[in-house]
Amino acid sequence: MIDTVLFDLDGTLLNTLEDIAAGVNHALRKMNFPERSLEEVRQFVGNGVIMLIKRAVPAGTSEELTNTCLMYNKEYYSSHVNEKTRPYEGILPLLKALKAKGFKVGVISNKYDSAVKDLCRLYFSDDVTVAVGNRTGVPTKPAPDCVYSALEELGSVKSQTVFVGDSDVDVHTAHNAGLPCIGVSWGFRGRTFLEKEGADAVIDAPSELLTLLTSVSMPKYKESVKRL
Numbered sequence: 001m002i003d004t005v006l007f008d009l010d011g012t013l014l015n016t017l018e019d020i021a022a023g024v025n026h027a028l029r030k031m032n033f034p035e036r037s038l039e040e041v042r043q044f045v046g047n048g049v050i051m052l053i054k055r056a057v058p059a060g061t062s063e064e065l066t067n068t069c070l071m072y073n074k075e076y077y078s079s080h081v082n083e084k085t086r087p088y089e090g091i092l093p094l095l096k097a098l099k100a101k102g103f104k105v106g107v108i109s110n111k112y113d114s115a116v117k118d119l120c121r122l123y124f125s126d127d128v129t130v131a132v133g134n135r136t137g138v139p140t141k142p143a144p145d146c147v148y149s150a151l152e153e154l155g156s157v158k159s160q161t162v163f164v165g166d167s168d169v170d171v172h173t174a175h176n177a178g179l180p181c182i183g184v185s186w187g188f189r190g191r192t193f194l195e196k197e198g199a200d201a202v203i204d205a206p207s208e209l210l211t212l213l214t215s216v217s218m219p220k221y222k223e224s225v226k227r228l
């Protein structure tokens, strides 16, 4: 039986898009670069802030100017991380229900570790046991290292764990770690994209996760996801 759920943060538990875009555009303005639309930023998110800024600056921007832009972004975002950021509808009851049913819950994100911990503390308090972000020396998703360290901290094993996320990075992280990935259609990429990337199942509302996890054991779950 599944007893552990590892969640992605941006686009899965929290809608962070507007705050991320505000941070990107603040930095671009400081550099006199053209701003990016919300839709563009949505596509740029997923591989951490360095990639986010590399994708946002104009093509051909030097490494030095990209780093300056990154610095402006970090400066701004660290104090504006929670202006418009909110949990998606149904996430808070889902986490409460998972806790009540005895599931162990972790969060693994490619955003700054401090931002991940602050946001999880603020919104999910004791419903999330382990929350990890981008830390120096630990490869970011889709490398599986962050999954292994979270499982160790939770005292969990791969065979009883699922990963839940909204992007290709999450699908690949899960599979690189040997876990099934349940995609969420409400995030930054959508159902069709996640199915194409190989998500084992895609859900359209947080409450669907609970049904999936509690109604079937792991081998049956693997069969049942194909029918979704």
Ligand SMILES: O=C(O)COP(=O)(O)O
Pocket: 008, 009, 010, 011, 045, 046, 047, 048, 049, 052, 108, 109, 110, 111, 112, 141
């Ligand atoms: O900051 C990012 O690039 C993505 O963050 P996430 O891993 O929580 O989706």
